[in-house]
């Protein structure tokens with residue numbers, strides 16, 4: 001009989017606790033699949049265990065502490081000591097990925113991290129293995145369940161952002177400090193990881209501009225409904241003009257878009273490439289059991305001997321100014337000629353209008369429009385000019401739109 005595989009578990013919180021339970025529950029299945037029975041060699045938390053002792057007793061390390069410190073030190077030590085590592089830690093990979101991959105390569109051991117992006121959706125494995133030599137054009141999707149829950153609730157109930165956030169916290173979909181979720185930083189870390197995998201080029205968190213959902217108003221969602229749009233916080237990583245663009249931003253989608261119906265705390269990721277057209281995967285983006293299940297899948301892959309490639313093949317430049325379509329919400333004076341003046345400013349910047357709705361009278365007059373794809377720098381310049389017009393009653397509000405309509 002083969003020796004058992006001894007697993008050192010760093011962190012026994014929401015995910016670590018669920019992983020320990022799942023490991024015990026699925027030990028027979030893991031043994032049947034890989035020929036080796038898994039057992040816990042030790043557990044580290046703030047109050048329990050010693051890292052050095054656990055490492056010495058382990059064949060494989062599972063890191064579920066989170067954050068960059070001390071997780072980085074432990075993961076590097078484990079790799080350098082020749083132990084494969086599984087982690088769910090997006091911050092660690094988005095900030096120190098190159099260093100960790102280099103350490104894994106030098107030691108000839110695997111570093112796996114399926115649970116770091118989009119929870120239980122097997123997007124890391126799919127990009128690394130199924131599409132490992134496919135020329136990917138674009139990876140994008142909803143990679144933060146907290147914001148998707150908030151936007152879905154705001155759209156269906158008409159409630160304000162702060163009220164829905166409080167409800168998300170009560171239900172456990174948002175943490176006590178939700179900043180990194182709602183401001184887009186969490187999604188940016190995940191997109192840095194996906195971009196690196198998809199384009200085989202180093203990408204770190206500080207290269208990913210992000211915007212959150214804190215300023216979205218129920219008003220925007222109500223008007224968007226009228227235009228047939230739904231709002232998502234999207235992460236996008238794509239090839240553009242010989243380089244790549246990786247960004248996170250709130251974005252309206254037309255109802256036929258495959259991501260439009262993805263509601264509540266669910267995540268969904270799309271991959272586009274000439275050879276595969278497009279693939280969409282969706283599922284729970286977080287949760288103790290779900291994340292632990294993705295971690296266990298990585299353990300099984302390591303025991304089965306599958307080795308993903310972490311090579312970077314080229315250094316692609318980051319493209320800063322890309323084209324986007326925008327929704328524009330303007331609170332204007334109820335006077336003749338306002339629409340013409342705004343259209344003139346947009347026209348001066350070579351921006352054409354796709355659709356307009358005009359609503360309200362007097363102090364409630366508004367123009368809500370969608371403009372066709374234009375350079376973001378041109379749109380920003382036009383917006384600055386519009387903001388200065390005497391007819392504006394409030395600062396203009398804008399949100400990107402994906403124009404593509406799926407049938």
Ligand SMILES: NC(=O)c1ccc[n+]([C@@H]2O[C@H](COP(=O)([O-])OP(=O)(O)OC[C@H]3O[C@@H](n4cnc5c(N)ncnc54)[C@H](OP(=O)(O)O)[C@@H]3O)[C@@H](O)[C@H]2O)c1
Pocket residue numbers: 010011012013014015016044045046047048063064065066067069070088089090115116119285286287288291
């Ligand atoms: N929760 C999710 O749904 C989810 C989803 C996807 C990915 N993840 C990722 O999974 C990882 C774990 O998340 P979690 O939600 O399970 O976190 P958590 O509930 O806060 O648990 C963290 C664990 O790490 C331990 N720990 C913290 N600092 C430590 C230190 N300095 N030394 C030793 N142990 C330390 C804690 O010990 P104490 O118990 O003593 O405090 C606790 O056992 C993170 O990287 C997170 O981003 C989580």
